[in-house]
Amino acid sequence: MSELGPIFRALLRNKVGAFLLALQIALTMTIMVNAIHMIENRSSMMARPSGLDEANQFYLSSNGYAENFNERAVVEEDLRNIRALPGIVDVTQINAIPLSGGGWSMGLQTETGEDKPSVGVAVYFVDDHGIDAFGVNLIAGENFSPTEITYRQRNEQGWPQNIIVTEAMAKELFPDLTPAQVIGKTTYIGGDEPMTITGVIDQLQAPWVGWSGVERVMLVPQRTEFRSSRYFIRTEPGQRDRMMKEVEEMLVAEDRGRLIRNVRTMEETRDDSYRSYSALQTILWIIVIILTIITALGIVGMVTFSVNRRRKQIGTRRALGASRFDIMKHFMLENFLVTSVGLLLGVGSSIALNIWLVDAFSLPRIGWYYIPVAMVILWLVGQAAVFGPARKASQISPALATRTA
Amino acid sequence: MLRMQNIRKIFKTEMVETHALRDFNLEVEEGDFVAVTGPSGSGKTTFLNVAGLLETFDGGDYLLDGQSVKGMNDTQLARLRNEKIGFIFQSFNLLPDLNLFDNVDVPLRYRGFKAAERKRRIEEALEVVGLASRMKHLPAQLSGGQQQRVAIARALAGRPRFLLADEPTGNLDSQMATSVLDLMQEINNQGTTIIMVTHDPMLAKRASRNIFVRDGQVSEVGKEDDIVELLHKTAQVG
Numbered sequence: 001m002s003e004l005g006p007i008f009r010a011l012l013r014n015k016v017g018a019f020l021l022a023l024q025i026a027l028t029m030t031i032m033v034n035a036i037h038m039i040e041n042r043s044s045m046m047a048r049p050s051g052l053d054e055a056n057q058f059y060l061s062s063n064g065y066a067e068n069f070n071e072r073a074v075v076e077e078d079l080r081n082i083r084a085l086p087g088i089v090d091v092t093q094i095n096a097i098p099l100s101g102g103g104w105s106m107g108l109q110t111e112t113g114e115d116k117p118s119v120g121v122a123v124y125f126v127d128d129h130g131i132d133a134f135g136v137n138l139i140a141g142e143n144f145s146p147t148e149i150t151y152r153q154r155n156e157q158g159w160p161q162n163i164i165v166t167e168a169m170a171k172e173l174f175p176d177l178t179p180a181q182v183i184g185k186t187t188y189i190g191g192d193e194p195m196t197i198t199g200v201i202d203q204l205q206a207p208w209v210g211w212s213g214v215e216r217v218m219l220v221p222q223r224t225e226f227r228s229s230r231y232f233i234r235t236e237p238g239q240r241d242r243m244m245k246e247v248e249e250m251l252v253a254e255d256r257g258r259l260i261r262n263v264r265t266m267e268e269t270r271d272d273s274y275r276s277y278s279a280l281q282t283i284l285w286i287i288v289i290i291l292t293i294i295t296a297l298g299i300v301g302m303v304t305f306s307v308n309r310r311r312k313q314i315g316t317r318r319a320l321g322a323s324r325f326d327i328m329k330h331f332m333l334e335n336f337l338v339t340s341v342g343l344l345l346g347v348g349s350s351i352a353l354n355i356w357l358v359d360a361f362s363l364p365r366i367g368w369y370y371i372p373v374a375m376v377i378l379w380l381v382g383q384a385a386v387f388g389p390a391r392k393a394s395q396i397s398p399a400l401a402t403r404t405a
Numbered sequence: 406m407l408r409m410q411n412i413r414k415i416f417k418t419e420m421v422e423t424h425a426l427r428d429f430n431l432e433v434e435e436g437d438f439v440a441v442t443g444p445s446g447s448g449k450t451t452f453l454n455v456a457g458l459l460e461t462f463d464g465g466d467y468l469l470d471g472q473s474v475k476g477m478n479d480t481q482l483a484r485l486r487n488e489k490i491g492f493i494f495q496s497f498n499l500l501p502d503l504n505l506f507d508n509v510d511v512p513l514r515y516r517g518f519k520a521a522e523r524k525r526r527i528e529e530a531l532e533v534v535g536l537a538s539r540m541k542h543l544p545a546q547l548s549g550g551q552q553q554r555v556a557i558a559r560a561l562a563g564r565p566r567f568l569l570a571d572e573p574t575g576n577l578d579s580q581m582a583t584s585v586l587d588l589m590q591e592i593n594n595q596g597t598t599i600i601m602v603t604h605d606p607m608l609a610k611r612a613s614r615n616i617f618v619r620d621g622q623v624s625e626v627g628k629e630d631d632i633v634e635l636l637h638k639t640a641q642v643g
Binding site for chain 2: 003006009010013014312313316317318319320321322323324325326397398399401402
C-alpha cells in the first residue's frame with residue numbers, strides 16, 4: 001500500500017476525470033443506500049402480520065336487489081347455513097375487509113369534549129363470531145355475547161356500549177396500562193359518546209396498509225342493514241378453495257333476491273394492497289442495478305482509457321522492475337482511491353438525502369449499517385470493474401519502453 | 406558479467422518471419438563502456454531489449470552475472486531487471502504526473518526498500534545529477550537535458566550492475582548531449598558498466614568499446630580507422 005502516496009499525488013494532477021468518476025460513485029451510493037432503505041422499509045411493511053389466518057380466509061359480497069329483500073333474515077340465514085358447512089371454522093358479517101383499502105374510521109378519546117385529542121381507529125362491525133372468523137386472540141376481557149349484537153341502519157349515528165380493541169389501540173389510548181387494566185375503561189367517540197372496552201385482541205390490521213395507525217382497530221358488536229353485506233369466512237386449513245366454490249354455489253342457489261359478488265381470498269387482497277409496494281420495489285431494484293452497472297462501466301471506460309493513454313508509461317514501469325502483479329495493483333489502488341473519495345462524498349449525500357426523505361415523506365431513518373455495507377459493495381464493484389482493464393495493462397510488454405512512438 | 410551465446414530472436418507474423426538476432430555473441434566485462442552502432446533495422450534495439458530483459462529470446466543462452474536468464478518467468482525477469490539493470494531511454498520516459506522525487510522513487514518501491522532508505526538514495530542520486538534542489542518539480546518544468554539527468558538518477562538510484570542506454574542524447578541539442586555524456590562517462594569511471602545504443606558517431610567515440618551490429622549479427626570494432634569507417638557506414642545507412 002506504500003504506492004498510495006504517489007498515486008494520490010498523480011491523481012491530484014488529473015483531477016477532472018477522477019473527480020467526475022468519484023461524483024458518479026457518490027451519486028450511485030446515495031441512490032443505492034436510500035433506494036435499498038425504501039425497499040427494505042416496504043418489505044418490512046409487507047411482512048407485518050395482519051393478525052389474520054390469511055391462508056384460510058376469504059370473503060364475498062351479498063347485494064340485495066329485490067324490492068322485498070329482507071336483509072336481516074337473509075344475513076342470519078346465510079350465516080347459519082355457512083357455519084353449518086363442514087370445513088368452515090366461522091363466519092361473520094363485516095362492513096370492511098382488512099387490508100382491502102376501503103373502510104371506516106373514527107376517533108376515540110379518553111376525555112369528553114370535541115377539543116380533546118382523539119386517536120384514529122379503524123372500525124369493523126362484527127358479531128360475536130368476529131374473533132373466531134378473524135382468527136385473532138383475545139388477550140384480555142371477553143368476546144361479545146350473542147345478545148348484545150344489534151343491527152345498524154345506514155344513517156344511524158349512535159354507537160353501542162361495548163367495544164373490543166386491539167392491543168396497539170389500547171396502548172395508544174392508555175399507554176401506562178396493561179391490556180387487562182384497560183378492560184372496563186371508558187373511551188369517547190364523536191367527542192362525548194362513551195364506549196366501554198370489554199375486550200382486547202392481540203392484533204388486527206386496518207383496511208389501509210399505508211396508514212401509520214394500521215394496527216389500531218376496534219370491533220363494534222353490530223351487523224349492518226345496508227342492503228349490501230360482506231361475509232368474512234374462515235375455513236379449516238387447506239379447505240379454502242373448496243369452500244369458496246361451495247359457499248358461493250350454496251348462496252347463489254338460495255335465490256334470495258341478491259347477487260353474490262367479489263368472492264376473493266385474503267391472499268389476493270394482500271397482493272392487491274401491496275402491489276404498488278412490490279412495483280416500487282421492483283423499480284427501485286432496477287434503478288439500483290442499472291446505476292451500479294453504469295458506474296461499473298464508467299470505471300471500465302475510464303481505466304481502459306487511462307491504460308491506453310499510458311501504455312508507454314506502463315512499459316516504462318515494467319522496464320524499471322514492475323511485475324505484472326505490480327501493474328495490476330497500481331490500477332486497482334488508483335481505482336480504490338477514486339472510489340474511496342466518491343464513497344466519502346456518498347456518505348454525506350446519502351445521509352442528506354435520507355434526512356430530506358424523512359422530512360418530506362416521513363420515511364424512517366436509514367440504519368447505520370447501510371453506509372458500510374454500501375461502501376463495501378461499491379468498493380467490490382469498483383475493484384471488479386477495474387480488474388479487466390488492469391489485467392490488460394499488466395500484459396503490456398516492457399519492451400514498449402524503448403519504442404520511440 | 407554479461408555473456409550472450411548464439412542468441413536468436415525471431416519476430417513472426419502470419420506472412421513474415423524476421424530474424425532480428427542470429428547467433429548473436431557478445432561478452433561485456435565489468436566496467437566496460439560499450440557503444441553499439443549499426444544501421445536502422447540491424448537489430449540494435451532488439452539486442453538492447455534482450456540484454457535488458459525486456460524481451461525474451463528464441464535460442465542460445467544469456468548469462469547475466471553468471472546466471473542464465475533462460476526460462477525465467479516474468480516475475481523473476483522483473484526482479485532481475487530491477488536489481489541489476491538501469492535504463493536510460495531516448496525519450497527520457499519520465500512519468501509526467503510524478504515529481505522528480507517520485508519518479509526516481511519508482512524502481513526503488515518495486516525493490517521494496519523502506520521509506521528512509523529510498524529517501525536517502527533518491528536524494529543522493531538527484532545530488533549526483535545536480536537536481537537535488539528541484540525534486541518537487543514535475544518533468545514538464547525541466548529542460549530536455551535536465552529530464553535525461555533525472556532519468557539517469559532514476560537508473561542510478563537502484564545501484565545497478567550496468568546501465569543500458571538507448572540513444573540517450575537522441576532528443577537533446579549538442580550542448581545538453583555533451584553534458585549528459587560527461588555524466589555517463591563519470592558514472593562509468595566510478596565502475597558502472599554501460600552499454601549504449603547510438604546512431605551518434607561522436608557519442609560512440611567516447612565509448613571504450615565499439616560493437617557494430619548488422620543483420621542481427623555482431624562484430625567487434627578494434628582499430629581506430631575501422632571505427633571511423635563503420636561509423637561512416639552507420640551514418641550513411643542509419
